[in-house]
Amino acid sequence: MLFAPDTEVALRSVVNLINTAANGEESLATVEDLDSFLDAEEFTGSRVNTPAELNSIKRLRSELAALWSADEDTAAKSVNKLLTDAKALPQLVKHDHWDWHLHATTPEAPLADRMGTEAAMAIIDVIRSKEMERMRVCAADDCDAVVLDLSRNRSKLYCDTGNCANRAHVAAYRARKAAEGE
Template sequence: MVFAPDTETALRSVVALINTGTNGEEHLPALDDLDRFLEAEGFTGSRSRDAAELAGVHRLRDRLAEVWLADEDTAVDTVNRLLRDACALPQLVRHDHWDWHLHATAPEAPLADRMSTEAAMALVDVIRSKEWDRLLVCAAEDCDAVVLDLSRNRSKRYCDTGNCANRAHVAAYRARKAAS
């Protein structure tokens, strides 16, 4: 394991959120889509379920996508800003199926604040661990989805949003066959 379980979960959620807006497609166009996303990612706490909440999540997604592609110093500035903007105050909590882990906002804080704080706290662990190179962009030429490489040998190159790895492997196989 590279990071604590809650950090890995938060990082996977960041990847999932960023990838709802990659490759020129919008996968969170409506509140029902946001509801399904939050359910799949296990987000809890209060919700306003309005257009402003959805817009806040879209803005957060854009900021996180910028962080993912940034150099470490720029990422640190953005992560600190995310924590300041949400008035983050880290504390240990236990709920649902989770044992003790960190939350830095109250359950009644706005959804985008809770999501940004959770993402920022996970990115803090990535930065402090000097593991920034685990945050990648899909190696497929026609894909701009992000990738979180938690493999031991740091070999993950393709996203999980489609079949990029399969397409690349088939193309390489066909190229080898054509060459022989």
């Protein structure tokens, strides 16, 4: 295992959040969309279910998208800003069906602060482990979704939002077949 389980869960949530705006598609258009996203990600704590909360998550999504492809120094500055803005104070907690893991805000803190802090705490592990290259953008020419590569050999190139890997493999196969036919 590369990272602690809660770190992997948080990193996957960051990928899923960023990818809610991938390829020109907006899947967080309403407060209800945000609720569905948070339920799917099993995100706990308070929610106010307002357009302002939705907008704060969209701003966070933009910050995290920029951080995703940043160099290590820039990513560290971004992580520190997320933690400072949320007045984070890490604590070890256990709740619901989750075993011991880190929280750095209270369950009552604003949703964007809680989500940003959780993302920052996970990305801290990536930076400290010198594994920033595991955070990348999909290799498909027509896709801007992000990818979290947790494979042993660092070989994951394509996102999980569509059929990018399948399309690339089919195109490569057809190119090989065309070259053989010449």
